[in-house]
């Protein structure tokens with residue numbers, strides 16, 4: 001069963017060392033996350049797979065790693081200083097600060113024509129605070145999303161040392177267009193790929209690592225002759241979609257969404273979003289835009305830009321003249337892709353039926369939980385959470401034991417945990433879950449944090465331990481991420497590795513000592529085969545691809 005809520009993913013991620021809340025020892029910092037030992041491996045593998053696909057496997061791409069801090073003028077002429085802002089309004093009644101355009105869209109059923117139209121509606125008391133319903137909203141003002149900092153030891157009090165933490169990696173590529181072109185002696189079409197941190201002071205971060213204020217982007221700027229842009233755009237849309245599928249993402253969970261004309265950024269001719277069906281609904285994974293010649297022109301010396309030192313252009317040998325290339329931009333988020341792969345890989349299912357009396361006991365407990373929620377005063381308990389929990393509990397009770405994985409998912413629900421009887425439900429379901437369910441992360445072998453785990457059948461048998469450690473060392477030497485573990489019975493060790501997505505487990509047993517073969521167990525089929533220890537490295541490398 002796939003994840004039904006993001007909480008299941010958050011819980012697994014925390015429990016098994018993928019992602020931790022940042023600075024938790026001081027109470028955390030809202031919506032900032034640290035990647036733990038397994039998370040950093042997973043995210044690095046995502047970034048490596050992207051780089052391999054868009055740089056190494058192609059002949060028309062180069063890489064770049066531009067600085068995060070850039071001359072402030074980059075952000076002036078890119079348009080970010082003026083336009084990279086969300087319109088915010090304050091509710092004088094409940095002191096919340098909603099996004100004014102979202103309030104307008106949800107209450108008027110259409111996009112506003114601009115800030116003025118929003119403010120006319122606010123002044124006419126036509127818009128209500130989405131939190132408390134009051135019509136006492138302040139005039140909407142643009143709130144710039146760029147983080148400001150000061151460069152240099154002295155804070156002069158004016159803006160002379162002002163710099164921004166880059167809100168996208170793209171501009172670092174545009175301003176290096178000439179450098180890459182000249183040093184790599186490239187001809188059109190060619191592209192530049194970059195992976196790096198970006199920062200946005202998002203008003204409404206959330207949904208775990210989906211929207212944060214500090215994140216990593218994987219961006220490509222692909223330069224083409226005007227006229228060849230539309231075909232190149234379509235080819236990148238296809239290639240980028242296929243990348244996710246090749247790494248195991250289920251096609252039915254991935255879709256291409258054509259942006260409507262009204263949605264397009266002012267510089268874009270066309271934009272297609274790749275969306276993933278996250279537990280919270282279809283949401284953007286990556287945007288693939290045709291940005292025309294907007295950016296290269298914006299950073300070129302002209303009457304509109306007297307600060308640029310030169311022009312970003314290309315001498316076209318065929319036409320014997322300078323042209324300004326068009327740009328196709330596939331722009332992905334490394335954190336979002338990592339989260340999507342995690343969600344897609346998550347699978348929790350019942351592997352055998354618990355005894356009937358255990359199921360009956362659990363069903364009664366779940367029903368008494370539903371009753372207890374139902375009795376809660378809606379003034380004291382969020383009415384939405386109340387309705388959701390009662391419906392979920394009744395559905396789970398009717399479907400037990402098959403719905404045990406759904407009940408386990410509820411263990412991560414904050415509202416459910418506020419109900420006293422849920423402690424009991426949780427205790428019983430977790431005990432049954434241990435024995436009768438299996439959680440597997442079906443990650444592509446190339447993405448899995450650990451590729452292979454090696455166990456000795458018995459940890460108190462020195463010859464088995466020695467051989468298992470040797471096998472692990474050989475696998476490491478073959479370039480595989482391999483670990484040794486002897487901290488539990490083999491069944492328990494398999495279970496732990498399944499939960500973190502390790503595709504292969506190897507057991508060294510007494511037969512191994514005699515014929516130098518080991519058992520290779522496949523995470524997905526749970527099938528086992530004997531393979532010669534000397535052939536393991538090559539065999540597993542071939543499976544990883």
Ligand code: GAP
Nearest residue numbers: 168170210211212215285286287331332333336
């Ligand atoms: N240069 C174009 C650009 O930056 P974008 O749609 O704003 O376009 C591209 O961002 C990708 O970066 C998004 O599709 C998403 O994957 C990722 N991204 C953007 N904002 C993010 C945030 N606050 N947290 C995590 N990822 C984010």
